[in-house]
Amino acid sequence: MKISAVTSLQIPDIKVIRFDRFADARGYFVEPYRQSDIWQHPDLTCLKDVRFLQTNESFSRKDVVRGLHFQFEPAMGKLIRVIQGQAVDVALDIRVGSPTWGKIVGHLVNSQLDSAFSEWIWLPPGFAHGIAFLEDSLIEYFCTSEWNPQGEACISIMTADLDWSLCESDVAHKFRAITDGSPVISDKDRQGMTLKEWQKNDRASTFMFDGSPTSVIK
Numbered sequence: 689m690k691i692s693a694v695t696s697l698q699i700p701d702i703k704v705i706r707f708d709r710f711a712d713a714r715g716y717f718v719e720p721y722r723q724s725d726i727w728q729h730p731d732l733t734c735l736k737d738v739r740f741l742q743t744n745e746s747f748s749r750k751d752v753v754r755g756l757h758f759q760f761e762p763a764m765g766k767l768i769r770v771i772q773g774q775a776v777d778v779a780l781d782i783r784v785g786s787p788t789w790g791k792i793v794g795h796l797v798n799s800q801l802d803s804a805f806s807e808w809i810w811l812p813p814g815f816a817h818g819i820a821f822l823e824d825s826l827i828e829y830f831c832t833s834e835w836n837p838q839g840e841a842c843i844s845i846m847t848a849d850l851d852w853s854l855c856e857s858d859v860a861h862k863f864r865a866i867t868d869g870s871p872v873i874s875d876k877d878r879q880g881m882t883l884k885e886w887q888k889n890d891r892a893s894t895f896m897f898d899g900s901p902t903s904v905i906k
Contacts, residue, residue: 777818
């Protein structure tokens with residue numbers, strides 16, 4: 689795995705890990721994940737000793753919107769990549785006591801067969817995940833816990849009480865262009881909780897901000 693760059697989104701807990709593809713006339717080869725490379729990278733100490741217990745693959749059509757999903761029992765972190773396609777990936781901070789609680793950040797991912805690189809996005813536990821697809825796309829994500837349908841929840845991406853002020857304007861615009869149009873979204877996701885409803889839920893305290901130093905990138 690050749691990691692070429694590690695960057696943080698406006699909430700620094702969210703990492704974008706870029707890794708190279710190796711292409712020639714036959715096609716390309718890529719090593720998407722090597723545990724030792726992740727663990728030893730100086731900018732990925734947050735992933736030191738993280739182990740993934742489940743891998744998921746999902747195909748979505750253009751204009752599909754999924755999320756905002758999270759699992760509270762057991763808590764789940766996700767390492768997400770677009771294998772092929774184009775999507776806007778977003779994360780909502782739901783950690784009680786966090787200075788960025790209720791705020792959304794996002795990243796535009798464009799992964800084509802001739803791309804020179806691919807990217808992982810790391811979302812630790814304490815963030816709800818959503819994604820909107822600008823074209824037919826195939827994604828994969830590694831999970832730090834196994835799926836528990838009794839321990840999952842959804843905050844609707846359509847709810848008005850989300851704070852987009854930290855999200856880059858072009859990223860937010862691309863996401864909203866889909867949600868404000870004719871998004872293909874499940875009834876379960878459309879009718880998910882508001883942020884305030886989750887805040888009042890007894891399980892909201894599952895995710896607590898640990899008070900470790902963090903700075904918001906503006």
